[in-house]
Amino acid sequence: MPHIENSPEHATSQTSAQPSAGLLDTRYQVETPEGIDLTLRPAGLVPRALAYSIDLIIRGVVMGLMYLLLGMLGKLGMGLGTILLFLVTWWYMVLFEVLNQGRSPGKQWMGLRVVHDDGTPVGWPASLTRNLLRFVDILPMGYTFGILSCLNSPTFKRLGDIAAGTLVVYREEKPQPPILPEAEAIRAPFALSLKEQRAILGFAERANGLSKERRIELAGIIAQQLQVPAEQAEHRLNGIAHSLVGPR
Amino acid sequence: MRLTEASVAIRPRSNWEAMDLGVLLARRHAGLLMASWALVTLPIFALLCLVFWDSPGIAMFVFWWLKPAYERLPLYILSNCLFGNTPTLKQALKAYPRLLKPQLLASLTWRRLSTTRSFDMPVMQLEGLSGTARSQRLAVLGHKNTGTATWLTVVGVHLEMALSLGLATLFYLMLPQQLELDWSWQSLIAPGQNDWMWLEHLSNGLYALLLIVWEPVYVACGFCLYLNRRTALEAWDIELVFRQLQQRLKGIAYALLLGAGLLFSQLPGTAMANPELKASSTSAELTSGPHLTPDPLGPHAERLQKQALSSQAAQQSITQLLDKPPFKNPETVTRWRLRDEADANKEEFTPDPDFLESLFSGLKTLGKLWESMETLARVFSVLLWAGLLALIAWVLWRYRDWLSTFTGRFGLPQRPHKLPPSQMFGLEVTPESLPDDICREVSQLWEHEPRAALSLLYRALLSRLLHDYKLALKSAHTESEVLQLVASLQQPSLEQFSSSLTLHWQNLAYGHRLPPATAKQSLCNSWRQLFEPGVEA
Numbered sequence: 049m050p051h052i053e054n055s056p057e058h059a060t061s062q063t064s065a066q067p068s069a070g071l072l073d074t075r076y077q078v079e080t081p082e083g084i085d086l087t088l089r090p091a092g093l094v095p096r097a098l099a100y101s102i103d104l105i106i107r108g109v110v111m112g113l114m115y116l117l118l119g120m121l122g123k124l125g126m127g128l129g130t131i132l133l134f135l136v137t138w139w140y141m142v143l144f145e146v147l148n149q150g151r152s153p154g155k156q157w158m159g160l161r162v163v164h165d166d167g168t169p170v171g172w173p174a175s176l177t178r179n180l181l182r183f184v185d186i187l188p189m190g191y192t193f194g195i196l197s198c199l200n201s202p203t204f205k206r207l208g209d210i211a212a213g214t215l216v217v218y219r220e221e222k223p224q225p226p227i228l229p230e231a232e233a234i235r236a237p238f239a240l241s242l243k244e245q246r247a248i249l250g251f252a253e254r255a256n257g258l259s260k261e262r263r264i265e266l267a268g269i270i271a272q273q274l275q276v277p278a279e280q281a282e283h284r285l286n287g288i289a290h291s292l293v294g295p296r
Numbered sequence: 297m298r299l300t301e302a303s304v305a306i307r308p309r310s311n312w313e314a315m316d317l318g319v320l321l322a323r324r325h326a327g328l329l330m331a332s333w334a335l336v337t338l339p340i341f342a343l344l345c346l347v348f349w350d351s352p353g354i355a356m357f358v359f360w361w362l363k364p365a366y367e368r369l370p371l372y373i374l375s376n377c378l379f380g381n382t383p384t385l386k387q388a389l390k391a392y393p394r395l396l397k398p399q400l401l402a403s404l405t406w407r408r409l410s411t412t413r414s415f416d417m418p419v420m421q422l423e424g425l426s427g428t429a430r431s432q433r434l435a436v437l438g439h440k441n442t443g444t445a446t447w448l449t450v451v452g453v454h455l456e457m458a459l460s461l462g463l464a465t466l467f468y469l470m471l472p473q474q475l476e477l478d479w480s481w482q483s484l485i486a487p488g489q490n491d492w493m494w495l496e497h498l499s500n501g502l503y504a505l506l507l508i509v510w511e512p513v514y515v516a517c518g519f520c521l522y523l524n525r526r527t528a529l530e531a532w533d534i535e536l537v538f539r540q541l542q543q544r545l546k547g548i549a550y551a552l553l554l555g556a557g558l559l560f561s562q563l564p565g566t567a568m569a570n571p572e573l574k575a576s577s578t579s580a581e582l583t584s585g586p587h588l589t590p591d592p593l594g595p596h597a598e599r600l601q602k603q604a605l606s607s608q609a610a611q612q613s614i615t616q617l618l619d620k621p622p623f624k625n626p627e628t629v630t631r632w633r634l635r636d637e638a639d640a641n642k643e644e645f646t647p648d649p650d651f652l653e654s655l656f657s658g659l660k661t662l663g664k665l666w667e668s669m670e671t672l673a674r675v676f677s678v679l680l681w682a683g684l685l686a687l688i689a690w691v692l693w694r695y696r697d698w699l700s701t702f703t704g705r706f707g708l709p710q711r712p713h714k715l716p717p718s719q720m721f722g723l724e725v726t727p728e729s730l731p732d733d734i735c736r737e738v739s740q741l742w743e744h745e746p747r748a749a750l751s752l753l754y755r756a757l758l759s760r761l762l763h764d765y766k767l768a769l770k771s772a773h774t775e776s777e778v779l780q781l782v783a784s785l786q787q788p789s790l791e792q793f794s795s796s797l798t799l800h801w802q803n804l805a806y807g808h809r810l811p812p813a814t815a816k817q818s819l820c821n822s823w824r825q826l827f828e829p830g831v832e833a
Contacts (some may be wrong), residue, residue, distance in 0.1 A: 070303070071302075071303065071304060071305040072304040072317065072320050072321060073304065073305035073316050073317075073320075074309065074313050074320060075305075089313060090316070091312065091313075091316065092312070092313075092315060092316030092319050093451075094315050094447065094448055094451045095312045095315075097454075098447060098451065108409055129805075132475060140520065158312075158755065159312075186468055188465040188466045189458075189461045189462045189464075189465035189466075189661075190457070190458030190459070190461045190462045192458065192459055192461075192462025192465075194465070195455060195458065195462075196509070199319060199509070199513060200323065201322065202323070204316065204319070218310070239547075243537055244540075244541050247537035247538060247541075250531070250533070250534050251531065251534050252535070254308075254531060254534075257529070258530070258531055266531060266535055266538060269535065269542055270542050270545070272542075273545040273546075274542070292457075
């Protein structure tokens, strides 16, 4: 229907009516029974590959040292070494994941952790499944299937993750209290949605990271709506941010 | 560039997350990206193979070296896709020669081995910068991102190796059994053997194939890193929301001016009572000091004044309702409690220094009193405890018999004992209900009341079965079931007697047919033989 495509009003009204539909995002929402949305941030191929490499190096070093020590014990040492090899191969990841809040040392280093699909801490069955199925991911050589699955999944799951229903996510860091530029708290002259409040707060918090020209430009966008000249818009926005944060 | 038309959620992310977004972006446009990449690279690869047929290594190296040239096409596609105007395959391929022109030499020579290639490329291609301007821009953008971009390249190198190894293994595994060649490692490794040339070309081909999958992802990851850096530096996300806010408020203004919401009726957020909002914004500005005066827009302001139920009336009725059950259940509890010693002291206490002495002496006397009270209390407690123990001892003595039987019964664990039923078929079967000499009674009754006689005999039998033979009869058993149980006792004479008696009884009871006269004697005799052998003798 070409006449619809040609009318600009129609197009704009459509885009603004559904501003967030189909936007590509790395976030993954889980709704709890209480109706709370948990936001998880699944981790992609590159950080996971790096975390795995770190774990691989750690395991290699541990095995090398132990073999050196056990080599002195002769045949007994070889037997012990074989047991150790089994433990390190099959239980290193499982034990760390279950007992250390889903973090093997490599994942800890990269700020990752393993959770169930619904955001709950990973347990024995899921961790065992995902680590035993590593051998499917390794097929036919060098994690080929795992890499392809990870690239193709919207939440970056390898085959073991799909089978076990687990997710590798970025750990949530403790949020720092925001540091706002000095200004007197002013109430916003119009009602603000949550998203808009966040944007104004973000504007004030990130002021140090932005150039002065950019700050003036950004504030100038809504200077008219704030009913101040463009030069004072930034100060006014900081004031609104203070009123949003509240007294502390 | 219009941020409102971006097809990705714009917000500052960590660098790793930005790369993940790149993977998702490449995934969304995978078909276009992979097809265009294949159409560009595969002919070049074929050409190189033909030219360097005798030395596959060189063909491979040249193909690999030219990667930055191919990468410009996916970047072009991605940058267009980002703001919604996805080019068709044809448009993309048409645009490709134009993309190749700027700084191609630099890309393929001194910048070829840069580890941050994917991150730097957008600066050159999309911002069109070169020379010092480019390096300055990179210095600004690069800041913390070069590390991540380098890691991306490092991981990418290993990933290419892993994937080519995997593909080669897969290929080898897929060879049919009949084609199983005599591949020994020595002949594979040994150089200069032309027999294995095709194998090398094959592995090169696999590399070209895997790049179709990986290179778009690599370019997209670098592109998203670049985007993320610019988002953070220029606060794109904030600009986006501010523009939307401006649009929204403008819409409100128009609605006010036009007085008709027809045009923007589809917009969310304009359906509110806007005129009030606009009018009150000026007054809010005048009284800018927060929390001094009650805010006309605040939650406590009175609203809905012109309606039947104003906000105030609604609040009142809500409060009234909430004060009543089941929301509030007030309860008055009155009970006695001891007055605390400490409380008494507190009441006496005054900061007067003269009074302190008397207070101390008072406290001392109180302490003495307390000590004497304590001894008294001890005596009382001893008495009370003694009384309690005496009471317990008396109770034990008083009910010693009862207790001994009680504990005797419960002393040993006994099997649950089932009492035999006292009635079967409505007949009393307890031994007490039977006369002493059954046979005589039966003989007396037989002439006049045969029914009573037979019933007496039958319930006598049941009673004996229950109490002498300890047969587990239940009141729910039928006559034939009783007979089966009797059969299980394996006493032929008893069984015979029981069956003949039961037959006669059933005939009489249900069929109203009198037993033959001879039956009386035989039944009585059998009874005597079975149950009263002493009398018979």
